[in-house]
Every structure is written in C-alpha cells, then in structure tokens.
Amino acid sequence: xxxxxxxxxxxxxxxxxxxxxxxxxxxxxxxxxxxxxxxxxxxxxxxxxxxxxxxxxxxxxxxxxxxxxxxxxxxxxxxxxxxxxxxxxxxxxxxxxxxxxxxxxxxxxxxxxxx
Amino acid sequence: xxxxxxxxxxxxxxxxxxxxxxxxxxxxxxxxxxxxxxxxxxxxxxxxxxxxxxxxxxxxxxxxxxxxxxxxxxxxxxxxxxxxxxxxxxxxxxxxxxxxxxxxxxxxxxx
Numbered sequence: 154x155x156x157x158x159x160x161x162x163x164x165x166x167x168x169x170x171x172x173x174x175x176x177x178x179x180x181x182x183x184x185x186x187x188x189x190x191x192x193x194x195x196x197x198x199x200x201x202x203x204x205x206x207x208x209x210x211x212x213x214x215x216x217x218x219x220x221x222x223x224x225x226x227x228x229x230x231x232x233x234x235x236x237x238x239x240x241x242x243x244x245x246x247x248x249x250x251x252x253x254x255x256x257x258x259x260x261x262x263x264x265x266x267x268x
Numbered sequence: 269x270x271x272x273x274x275x276x277x278x279x280x281x282x283x284x285x286x287x288x289x290x291x292x293x294x295x296x297x298x299x300x301x302x303x304x305x306x307x308x309x310x311x312x313x314x315x316x317x318x319x320x321x322x323x324x325x326x327x328x329x330x331x332x333x334x335x336x337x338x339x340x341x342x343x344x345x346x347x348x349x350x351x352x353x354x355x356x357x358x359x360x361x362x363x364x365x366x367x368x369x370x371x372x373x374x375x376x377x378x379x
Binding site for chain 1: 276300302304309310311312313314317356358366367369370371372374
C-alpha cells in the first residue's frame with residue numbers, strides 16, 4: 154500500500170460539474186505535487202507546493218485549481234473540465250522541494266473521466 | 269532532443285530471464301536517478317534511487333549509472349510474472365526543481 158492516499162479512486166463528471174480530488178500523506182513531507190498522466194505516457198507535472206505555498210504552476214488551465222490546506226493535505230478543485238482532461242491524476246510528496254537526496258513518492262491516483 | 273529518452277518497448281521475456289531496461293539523457297547536470305515501477309491502474313512505485321556512477325543492488329534489482337555516457341540501466345534478475353509492469357526512469361537536475369521522466373518501458377514476463 155502506498156503512503157500517499159488519494160480519493161476518490163475513480164470519478165466521472167460532466168463538463169459543467171464541480172468536483173475535488175484529495176490527497177493525504179503522513180510522512181512529514183513538506184513538498185506535494187499534482188501530476189496528470191495520459192495512457193501510455195509518463196506523468197506530467199501540474200503543480201508543486203512547498204510548505205503549503207504554491208511554488209510551481211506549469212501553465213495549467215484555470216479550470217484546475219490546487220489548494221494545500223495544511224502540510225498533510227492537497228486538493229485539486231475541478232470546474233468546467235473538457236473531455237481531453239480525462240486522465241489519471243497523481244499526487245506525490247517528497248521531504249522538501251529541492252532536497253535532491255529524497256525522491257518523490259506517489260499515490261495510486263484518481264482516474265477521471267469527463268463526459 | 270528530449271531531456272530523457274527511454275525505449276517504450278513493449279518488451280516480452282520468459283520467466284527467469286535477465287531483463288535490461290535503459291535510459292539515456294542529454295543534460296550532464298542530472299545528478300539523481302530513479303527507477304519507478306507502475307502497474308496498470310496504479311501510481312508509480314519507487315524501486316531504486318541512485319546518485320553516483322556505479323551499481324546499486326536491491327534484491328533482484330540492480331541500478332547502474334554511467335554519467336560519462338549519460339546512460340542509466342535497471343537490471344532485473346530471475347524475472348517473475350509479477351514484474352510485468354511499466355518501468356519509468358526519472359531524474360533530477362542539479363539546479364531547479366524539475367523532475368524528468370522517461371516515457372516508460374512496458375515489460376511482460378511470460379510464465
């Protein structure tokens with residue numbers, strides 16, 4: 154079992170819906186990440202939080218809105234998504250951003266389907 | 269040219285075979301190298317993490333880094349059907365916080 158927990162595991166939503174993805178880790182990590190992964194492709198970085206502050210936004214459309222309420226939780230709020238946004242959304246954490254001695258640990262992802 | 273190149277496969281081997289998975293990279297600033305295993309419908313699972321050139325062994329897995337050739341490898345000995353997955357190499361650059369993935373190699377171990 155992974156130490157990064159993501160909920161829900163699956164989500165189907167219409168283009169006008171609003172939903173949120175959740176991620177939780179209790180390893181004391183201070184850097185948390187959102188990735189998007191399409192089938193047979195590597196994960197693509199979306200956002201990075203460091204000490205609960207947004208550190209990196211990889212030019213992600215505003216229909217994706219991240220939030221880090223505390224050091225253990227990371228949310229991704231979704232609104233007015235497009236069919237091409239259907240993918241596996243992965244959360245990851247690492248000890249600290251820029252601490253190259255510590256790799257990232259991933260959750261099992263939320264499989265999102267947009268109707 | 270991509271920062272990290274990895275043959276996507278698919279690679280199919282008989283049970284018990286030695287598997288060799290490889291990545292090349294273009295930027296000599298990469299210093300930290302990882303191998304992740306990803307089963308279908310799961311997140312990437314960290315297998316090996318190395319910093320320096322040379323070999324690192326963990327059970328049936330050996331990670332090899334050759335910085336002079338900008339080449340990393342993962343060897344799996346006595347491969348098992350449970351090793352069937354996609355293997356992703358990943359690396360950090362010395363500057364900046366970007367984490368680069370290879371495209372992944374799909375491996376099937378046939379009983």
